Amino acid sequence: MSLILMGVSVLVVLFIIRKIYIKNWSKGIEADIEMSENVTFPGEELILTETIVNRKWLPLPMVMVKFEVDRSFLFGNEVVNTNVSDHCYKSDVFSLLFYQKIVRKIPLVCTRRGCFTIDNINLVSTDVMMDKTLATVVRLDRTIMVYPEEISSQQAEIPYRRIMGTVLTRQYTYEDPFEFRGIRQYETYDSLKDVNWMASAKTGELKVNVHDYTAARQVCILLNLEKDGIWEYEELKEKAISMACSLACRLTRQAVLVSLLSNGRDVITGKELVMEAGCDESHRTAIMEGLARIDLKKQPDDFENVIEEHIKELGDGVIYCMISTSRREALQRYYAGIAAESEGSIWIYPCHKGFDERFDYADKLEIVRWEVEYE
Numbered sequence: 001m002s003l004i005l006m007g008v009s010v011l012v013v014l015f016i017i018r019k020i021y022i023k024n025w026s027k028g029i030e031a032d033i034e035m036s037e038n039v040t041f042p043g044e045e046l047i048l049t050e051t052i053v054n055r056k057w058l059p060l061p062m063v064m065v066k067f068e069v070d071r072s073f074l075f076g077n078e079v080v081n082t083n084v085s086d087h088c089y090k091s092d093v094f095s096l097l098f099y100q101k102i103v104r105k106i107p108l109v110c111t112r113r114g115c116f117t118i119d120n121i122n123l124v125s126t127d128v129m130m131d132k133t134l135a136t137v138v139r140l141d142r143t144i145m146v147y148p149e150e151i152s153s154q155q156a157e158i159p160y161r162r163i164m165g166t167v168l169t170r171q172y173t174y175e176d177p178f179e180f181r182g183i184r185q186y187e188t189y190d191s192l193k194d195v196n197w198m199a200s201a202k203t204g205e206l207k208v209n210v211h212d213y214t215a216a217r218q219v220c221i222l223l224n225l226e227k228d229g230i231w232e233y234e235e236l237k238e239k240a241i242s243m244a245c246s247l248a249c250r251l252t253r254q255a256v257l258v259s260l261l262s263n264g265r266d267v268i269t270g271k272e273l274v275m276e277a278g279c280d281e282s283h284r285t286a287i288m289e290g291l292a293r294i295d296l297k298k299q300p301d302d303f304e305n306v307i308e309e310h311i312k313e314l315g316d317g318v319i320y321c322m323i324s325t326s327r328r329e330a331l332q333r334y335y336a337g338i339a340a341e342s343e344g345s346i347w348i349y350p351c352h353k354g355f356d357e358r359f360d361y362a363d364k365l366e367i368v369r370w371e372v373e374y375e
Contacts, residue, residue: 018127021058026136028055029096031065031121035108039145042112046144048075050104054096066091066122070114076107110146113238115267115293118142147288149238151246159243159321159348159368160250166319166344167217167256183207218277219251220314223262224303224324224331225296233325234296236350239372240323241291243348247321248287252279259314260287263306264294272306304334311338320345332361339365 029052036047054060071088094102110116121138183199186206199207223244225237241264248258260275273290275283300306303324320342322335327349339345346366353371 014128018129021128022132022134024056024058025060025125025134026123029053029060029063029123029136030055031123031138033067033118033121033140033142035142035144038143039147040110041147042110042149044110046108046110048106048108050092050106051101052094052096053101055099057098059098060094060096060125062125063094063096064091064124065094066124067118067120069118070116072110072112072114073116074109074111110144113146113148113241113292116144116146118144145289145292148242148245148291151239151242155370156243156246156250159346159370160247162346162366162368163219163247163251163319163321163344164254164256167219183209217255218257218259218314218317219319219321220277220311221248221258221260222303222307222320222322222324222335223260223264223273223291224322224326225262225264225294225300226303226324226326226328226331228326228328233352236325236352236372237296239350239370240325240348241294243350243370244323245288245291249284252284255279258283258287259318260290261307261310262291262294263300263303264291264296265298265300266290266293267295267298268293270298272301274310303331316341318342321348322346323348323350325350327359329361332359332365336362336365 031053032051034049034051036049040046050065052063052065067090069088069090073088075088075090092104096102118140119142120140123136123138125134126132127134183196184207186195186200186208194208196207196209221244223240225240244260244262248260251258257277257279259277260273262273264273265271266273273294275287275290278286303326320335320338322345324331324347335347339347344366346368347362348368348370350370350372353373359365359367
């Protein structure tokens with residue numbers, strides 16, 4: 001009889017403990033994920049820090065921490081609990097005593113450009129009888145910006161030199177109203193806005209201000225991410241994005257104003273990328289972030305329709321550099337018309353090595369072929 005009572009007592013105690021555990025296991029538990037850097041370049045190593053805290057007297061014999069990242073993220077060799085499909089699902093198991101904090105640092109490499117988020121952490125446990133699965137979700141807002149891959153200076157040298165050559169040849173084309181050089185006699189072709197009324201009053205004759213000349217230092221990069229016919233090579237589009245980023249950064253470092261127009265769509269807003277002209281450090285960062293956020297899975301519109309209104313707003317004196325793998329007839333004719341009004345404009349054409357593509361409708365365009373190895 002005593003054995004039966006003891007058995008019943010044990011079952012009652014286990015039942016009570018089980019109820020207490022199920023009700024309280026997720027209370028006072030905290031989980032977080034942080035990156036050593038929020039921005040990086042492809043191939044650079046980051047440190048992912050996993051933190052889990054149990055802020056109560058109830059110990060947790062087993063808690064599985066699971067989260068989802070893009071499959072382009074590669075974890076360190078010591079991490080084996082990773083499942084890869086369209087995304088990478090990372091899981092780790094922890095055993096927590098009361099009021100214990102555990103921190104794990106995991107090396108991580110981002111292999112491709114993009115804007116990636118970690119939205120939540122799933123915490124999974126079981127009751128004391130190991131027959132019931134318990135789960136809760138910790139909401140997060142972690143963003144990792146992976147800038148476009150850097151193009152070597154050798155690969156970008158030819159288009160960069162051609163653009164800078166055009167910039168320098170235009171060095172003395174436009175007057176700068178803020179650069180004062182002197183005063184001279186008024187001529188019939190002078191504008192009244194240039195008249196120096198104080199000097200005119202002193203001499204009794206109309207005098208005009210003479211301005212120094214300054215460079216037309218503005219380049220507009222046109223990044224077209226349409227596919228070329230029925231063929232679509234994502235690696236060529238990625239190279240085109242990297243070339244646009246590299247050229248923009250190099251030109252702005254030479255105090256050249258750079259604007260950027262693309263039919264590539266933002267992964268968050270879904271809008272095309274439109275960057276006004278600028279050349280400071282914040283502008284370079286904005287360009288890199290904008291290019292990092294382009295989602296190649298979103299279908300782009302026809303390039304001409306996207307950029308036409310923006311081209312009209314830019315006015316004269318802008319040098320254009322189009323980067324496009326597409327060679328549609330309409331696109332060739334459209335850009336040939338733009339380039340005809342802007343001397344020195346070029347077309348950078350990324351293509352696979354060994355391909356001999358023809359440009360039947362852009363024979364007067366300056367085309368720079370950029371051969372890319374198959375990946």
